Amino acid sequence: DQQVKQNSPSLSVQEGRISILNCDYTNSMFDYFLWYKKYPAEGPTFLISISSIKDKNEDGRFTVFLNKSAKHLSLHIVPSQPGDSAVYFCAASEKAAGNKLTFGGGTRVLVKP
Amino acid sequence: SQTIHQWPATLVQPVGSPLSLECTVEGTSNPNLYWYRQAAGRGLQLLFYSVGIGQISSEVPQNLSASRPQDRQFILSSKKLLLSDSGFYLCAWSGWGSEAFFGQGTRLTVV
Numbered sequence: 001d002q003q004v005k006q007n008s009p010s011l012s013v014q015e016g017r018i019s020i021l022n023c024d025y026t027n028s029m030f031d032y033f034l035w036y037k038k039y040p041a042e043g044p045t046f047l048i049s050i051s052s053i054k055d056k057n058e059d060g061r062f063t064v065f066l067n068k069s070a071k072h073l074s075l076h077i078v079p080s081q082p083g084d085s086a087v088y089f090c091a092a093s094e095k096a097a098g099n100k101l102t103f104g105g106g107t108r109v110l111v112k113p
Numbered sequence: 114s115q116t117i118h119q120w121p122a123t124l125v126q127p128v129g130s131p132l133s134l135e136c137t138v139e140g141t142s143n144p145n146l147y148w149y150r151q152a153a154g155r156g157l158q159l160l161f162y163s164v165g166i167g168q169i170s171s172e173v174p175q176n177l178s179a180s181r182p183q184d185r186q187f188i189l190s191s192k193k194l195l196l197s198d199s200g201f202y203l204c205a206w207s208g209w210g211s212e213a214f215f216g217q218g219t220r221l222t223v224v
Binding site: 095 | 119145147149155156157158159162164172201203205207211212213214215216217218220
């Protein structure tokens with residue numbers, strides 16, 4: 001039972017354009033959502049997060065949107081840069097369950113110069 | 114500032130041999146500690162988490178075990194490795210917030 005799903009395994013975008021990554025979840029008890037970026041053979045690095053009481057959070061080129069009724073979140077990267085090429089994971093947690101993170105399967109982003 | 118150390122970076126072990134991966138955190142007290150595994154081409158699966166010394170919760174049945182002998186030390190072990198134990202193992206910690214911070218990972222290949 002996959003509680004967090006990233007249905008697009010890969011995404012290719014031109015440098016300077018917008019990258020939109022999507023994530024769906026099934027557990028309505030999740031109250032915190034995060035995006036991580038991962039390069040090969042390295043640990044994931046935290047990018048941006050959003051609490052379930054908000055619907056948008058912005059940090060520089062990264063914006064996360066949350067649609068609770070649809071159980072959907074997305075990450076927008078604009079403008080996309082070649083250094084953004086990596087695998088992106090969305091994750092969700094439930095405070096009452098000890099803040100353990102449940103991850104999606106990841107989306108590989110390739111930004112073409 | 115907080116740092117997390119995980120070693121070794123790569124490991125090749127024969128089937129049936131034991132395993133010990135170590136993770137330590139610096140710059141924080143009483144962190145939550147986690148072991149995740151990333152199988153080839155797949156997402157991150159939570160294996161174990163710990164909220165304190167000697168307190169270990171297992172998320173999935175498997176051939177592995179975890180221990181937390183000290184506040185900032187987390188160890189992943191196996192008595193006899195299986196081929197299916199191959200993967201990329203990640204240690205992580207979290208504090209009061211919900212963000213988890215990851216080590217650099219260990220690439221384990223069981224041959």
